[in-house]
Amino acid sequence: MIGLHLIIDGVSTKPVIKNTIQEILLELPSRIGMKILAGPLIVAGHPENPGWTGFVIIDKSHISIHTFEVGNLISIDVFSCSHFDPDKVKNYLLNKLSLGKLNIKTLNRTEL
Numbered sequence: 001m002i003g004l005h006l007i008i009d010g011v012s013t014k015p016v017i018k019n020t021i022q023e024i025l026l027e028l029p030s031r032i033g034m035k036i037l038a039g040p041l042i043v044a045g046h047p048e049n050p051g052w053t054g055f056v057i058i059d060k061s062h063i064s065i066h067t068f069e070v071g072n073l074i075s076i077d078v079f080s081c082s083h084f085d086p087d088k089v090k091n092y093l094l095n096k097l098s099l100g101k102l103n104i105k106t107l108n109r110t111e112l
Contacts, residue, residue, distance in 0.1 A: 003060070005107040006078040006086045013098040016067045016074055018042055018052050024096055025056040025063060031092055032084040034058040045069075074099075081109075 025040035035058065042054035045068070055064040060082040066075045074097070078089055086106045093099070 003081040003109040007105040008076040009103045010099040011101040012072040013100045021054040
């Protein structure tokens with residue numbers, strides 16, 4: 001295995017604000033044994049698609065978060081060229097966010 005790709009799609013029971021995204025992007029890397037190389041960068045969506053997008057570049061790849069005001073949807077990717085514990089990510093996010101519905105996929109990335 002050369003890494004993991006954790007994909008989380010959910011519905012929040014309340015809007016996710018910019019500060020919450022920033023906290024997650026600053027706190028999550030160290031919780032999974034990674035270091036921040038750049039970021040986080042957080043930008044507002046277009047008026048026709050309001051929400052927030054944020055990402056942080058970590059020493060093994062990246063973490064990204066996309067929120068959508070319509071329906072309180074949230075999508076999170078943790079992509080790494082190294083192993084990390086997906087349960088740590090899930091538990092952290094469940095404590096940090098008010099998620100009503102959740103769909104999680106973990107992809108093992110293997111050498112060709």
